[in-house]
Amino acid sequence: MSGAGWVRRMTADIGEFGLASGANAVMNTAWGWPIAECVHFVGICLLIGTVGLFDLRMMGAVHGPSLPTLHRMVPWGVAGWLLCLASGAMFVLAAPFEYVENPAWVIKMVLIALAGVNMVIFYRTVASRVRHLPEDAPVPLAARVVAVVSLASWLGVMTCGRVITAFRPLIE
Amino acid sequence: MLAAFAWIEQTRPSLFMREDFSAYFIVLIFHAWGMAFLVGGGMAVSLRVLGVAAASPLERFAGFYPVMRVGAALAIPSRIALLVGYPAKALTNWVFALKFVCLGGAAWLVWRMRVELFPLVEAARALPARARWMAGIALLLWVAGVCCGKLLLYTSHMLTVS
Numbered sequence: 001m002s003g004a005g006w007v008r009r010m011t012a013d014i015g016e017f018g019l020a021s022g023a024n025a026v027m028n029t030a031w032g033w034p035i036a037e038c039v040h041f042v043g044i045c046l047l048i049g050t051v052g053l054f055d056l057r058m059m060g061a062v063h064g065p066s067l068p069t070l071h072r073m074v075p076w077g078v079a080g081w082l083l084c085l086a087s088g089a090m091f092v093l094a095a096p097f098e099y100v101e102n103p104a105w106v107i108k109m110v111l112i113a114l115a116g117v118n119m120v121i122f123y124r125t126v127a128s129r130v131r132h133l134p135e136d137a138p139v140p141l142a143a144r145v146v147a148v149v150s151l152a153s154w155l156g157v158m159t160c161g162r163v164i165t166a167f168r169p170l171i172e
Numbered sequence: 173m174l175a176a177f178a179w180i181e182q183t184r185p186s187l188f189m190r191e192d193f194s195a196y197f198i199v200l201i202f203h204a205w206g207m208a209f210l211v212g213g214g215m216a217v218s219l220r221v222l223g224v225a226a227a228s229p230l231e232r233f234a235g236f237y238p239v240m241r242v243g244a245a246l247a248i249p250s251r252i253a254l255l256v257g258y259p260a261k262a263l264t265n266w267v268f269a270l271k272f273v274c275l276g277g278a279a280w281l282v283w284r285m286r287v288e289l290f291p292l293v294e295a296a297r298a299l300p301a302r303a304r305w306m307a308g309i310a311l312l313l314w315v316a317g318v319c320c321g322k323l324l325l326y327t328s329h330m331l332t333v334s
Contacts (some may be wrong), residue, residue, distance in 0.1 A: 034326045040321040041207075045318060049212025049219075053236055064235030065220075069228030075221060155205060162201045166193070 010098045018093035027094035040087040042157060046080025052154060058130065058147035061127050064130040066135045097169065108160035115153035122146045175311045177260040178333040189257025206246025207321070211275075213240035214283045218314070221285060221307035223298070230293045236280045237286060244279075260333045266277075267327045271320035278313035281306050 018024040026032045056062045057070055064070065092099045099105040110140040112139065126143040139147075182188050189195055213236045219225075220233050253261055262268040289303050 037322040040314055041204075041322055044204075044330055045211040045213070045215055045314070047218040048208040049214070052208070052212060053216055053239060055234075056239060062235050062239055063232075065225070065228035065232040069225050071215060072225040072227070073219065077225065083286055107213055139285050159201050160202050160207060162204050163197050 001027035008108060009011045014092060014100065018096065021093065023090050023093035027090055029161055032090075033094075036087040036090045039083050040083050040091075043080040043083030043085075043087065044161075047077045047084065048154065050074055050077035050080065052077075052151060055147040055154075057149040059151070060144065061137060067133050067139070068131050071131060090125050099164070101166055102168045104160045104164045105124050108164070111153045111156045111160065115150055115157070116147045118142060122150075173174060174235055174260065174333050177263065180256065180259045181332050181334045183256070185253075186259070187258050196257065197289075198255075199250045202246050203250035203254065205283060206243045206248070207318070209243030210240050210247050210279075211243070211318055213237070213243060214278055214314050215311060217285060218307040218311040221289065221305075222311070228266055230299075231290045234286060234290055240282070254266075258329050258331060261328045262324065264330060265324060265328045267320050267323050271317050271324070274313045274317035274320060276332035278317060279308045281313070285310075 017023075017075060026037065052071050053062070053064070054067070054077070057064050057067060122143070126140055126146065129140055130143050181190075189199070216236060217233050220228065220230060285303070285306060289299055290307075292299060
């Protein structure tokens with residue numbers, strides 16, 4: 001099967017799963033899509049308000065709470081990400097043809113994966129040093145690089161999310 | 173009022189916002205970034221007052237207020253640009269007014285936290301009981317404001333007058 005054929009097949013499978021799981025029916029109610037959009041952006045705000053501010057603090061762009069204590073807010077960022085994941089999955093399950101072949105959505109997924117890999121690198125390398133960093137101590141360069149990549153990824157994710165509408169494929 | 177909207181729609185900035193593909197989306201992107209920093213920063217301060225990351229001194233969260241100001245500096249002009257493009261769409265919709273009441277109320281509460289609560293903590297005094305109420309209401313208003321913004325598309329009665 002060609003690459004394009006494989007993508008079409010996957011899109012059709014996602015659509016069938018959306019129908020079978022009831023996601024399509026929920027999203028096609030009067031309030032399904034609007035509520036999912038609200039949940040999606042509240043999740044983004046939680047993510048930027050915790051992980052984004054943690055990144056800015058780690059970059060040294062803002063002063064604020066020490067990194068070890070600020071790190072305790074990260075679970076709220078994870079909660080925000082889960083809200084985005086759940087609502088985003090509903091969008092894709094309800095209308096896969098608008099997303100799977102949409103370049104903005106594909107780049108968005110790549111950037112989410114990059115943010116995920118970056119997070120794994122952070123926790124496997126400098127996280128323990130950051131967690132035990134004394135108040136106002138200089139942040140290791142590696143942690144600053146991780147923070148820049150993280151924030152840039154999330155802003156890129158938001159940018160792609162905003163332009164998905166502009167790149168929706170035409171339905172044949 | 174509709175005549176005024178029709179006049180605005182014929183101005184060059186309004187036509188530019190509607191007809192230039194890049195301009196509209198660039199403004200939308202800046203609005204999303206600005207809102208995320210403004211609302212996200214406000215949520216972080218509200219969560220801290222509610223007791224999240226309690227080991228972190230509250231007064232140090234003052235460092236996040238400049239981030240919120242940058243967020244507002246992106247969100248407000250971009251909102252005005254969108255308004256210039258589609259004045260009737262927003263200004264004939266009560267959800268748009270509700271969005272501003274919610275976000276304005278939340279911003280006011282977060283500012284009151286800065287001027288009322290932070291000095292108390294700096295003076296090693298306990299937070300009053302209403303501090304949690306302020307933070308809880310601010311958090312609800314941030315969420316409500318964001319939701320109103322997202323619902324604009326679904327509740328507007330008209331796109332343009334002309």
